[in-house]
Amino acid sequence: MNDLRLSGKRARILADHLLSVPRTIYQRSSLEAALGMFLDLGRKTALHRASTVSASALSRFLNAYTWDTRACWDSLQHTQWESLLLAARRKRRPRLHLCVDLTSIPKTGQQLPAVRVYNGVHGIHLVVLYAVYGALKFPVGYRVYRGRGTPTPVRLALDLLATVPSPIRRRFDVCVLADSGFESAKFLQGVRDEGFEFVVGVRSTRRTDHPGRVTVSDCEHGSWLSLHNWPWEVVTLARCDR
Template sequence: MWNLKLRGERASILADALLAVPSSSYQQRSLKAALGLFLDLKTKKALHRAHTVSASALSRLLNVYEWDTAACWATLVQAQWEALLLAARRKHHPRLRLCVDLTSVPKTGRELPFVRVYNEVYGLHLVVLYAVYGDLKFPVGYRVYRGKGTPSPVRLALDLLSTVPPEVSRRFDVWVLADSGFESAAFLQGVRDLSFEFVVGVRSTRRTDHPGYVTVQDCQHGSWVNLANWPWETLTLARVDRGERTFFSVASQLLPGDCVAREGGRRWAIESFFKEAKHGFGLNRFALRTAQGLDRWVLLVFAAFTLAMLCRADTLSLEQAAEVAARVALPLLVVQRLTAPLWQEEEFLRQHGYSLTLSRCKT
């Protein structure tokens, strides 16, 4: 693990770069308050819970004001890839795992953008690309699945994978991990066209090219198979028993079955992210009524998670890391939050002969 102090400095630099994007000081102050809210994992994500600015100010920042969201995304993603490349410095054949998956955020309102029914869930459906290297884990992109007649989750996942910078592809041994929702021949071929390896889940009924009707369920753990509708590469099959169910996955390299199973199990990192993003960082609290508001809300979730991850040590929980990130990246906001109860009692203090001032010491 590379130096935590350096990671903290990079978190501070990233936050400063993000906060510098809006053109006016008013918008910058609102963005700082919003980022502070998303880094406070003890507080439910509602606009009225932000410190130093009103809910209406945050609503205008997210829905109305014309600040360059694309520049913020570019700044965030560049910082994530740079952190991964720095962590792999001087490593021999480092392996980067790119997990792709779709998560659904149930919603009830009909005026929210992109709300659809998919897999019997009415809500927002996001395809997310999640990069994992060592103890660094970042959500590096997302796409919204908009329903029938629009690009499929498989197409959106391949689009996300195509955004991986060339320097990352050259530096890392890149493996794509996905569940059986991405088992299609189009996805497997798309991953190989990008020169990435993969471990992808497959259904038990997935046919092989053996004569007769032979499915992966009929094959042994660790055996080499060719899929009926994608016979161009020989794959390794892994079987994993969990209770009464058996899960199957195939790998693009001819590895022992146990290695394929272990590699496929690393896909669960993205499931952990989904849980943390929804219940800690507020992804499931989205209630804005514009597409721009959704994009900016997801940006704040991803940015807050990234800052917390940059400041996380082995001994810290994600909640503690987020608090450290807030102190490192937004010190003035933290001071204002800590002193807010005292300012509310300013009149009481004055009546008893006390005055309250806040000044910054020279260091």
């Protein structure tokens, strides 16, 4: 019960911080209505379901008004990292998983900002970093991939990992999880430079440095591999059904 009460108290403190950001009472009312919608898991989120403000007012707040969204995001991130530290109190060097994922949100409009075609999907493409510790799981950062000529998903993922605060690095053993979209040597090297362990998917066609033209598909579950273009540690291969 103590944990539940403390969690509720921290949630109220966070809500107060967020609601203090908008400068006008109308914007605060709209933000309060939006928070109520997003935090109510029992109903579908849609603007016309807002109970305290009109759908048009909420739409203007989210799409037209200028307000400091950066301050809201900073408050949210601070609370999330603090929640992880609180959950790990009295634990001896606990393990924290940071999951990197590329998520595509399909869009039909042609003039929307940041919309691109990537991997056959026309939409907005986000590189998202999730923190997972015990029952806690939430996104702690994201970057928008804007297409050719801009930072790649790998570069964006490494930028996200670089934002992990020092108290988290000192408190946890951090392990990065990612799928084969992030198997490049550049990504693995970047994770290694951050001091994190990693479990990353690899394509079955990826080459190894074993004699002959040996690929990952030629190796057995549990094998030790020397990956091509990866001069550092020998890695262990684990196969899983998808």
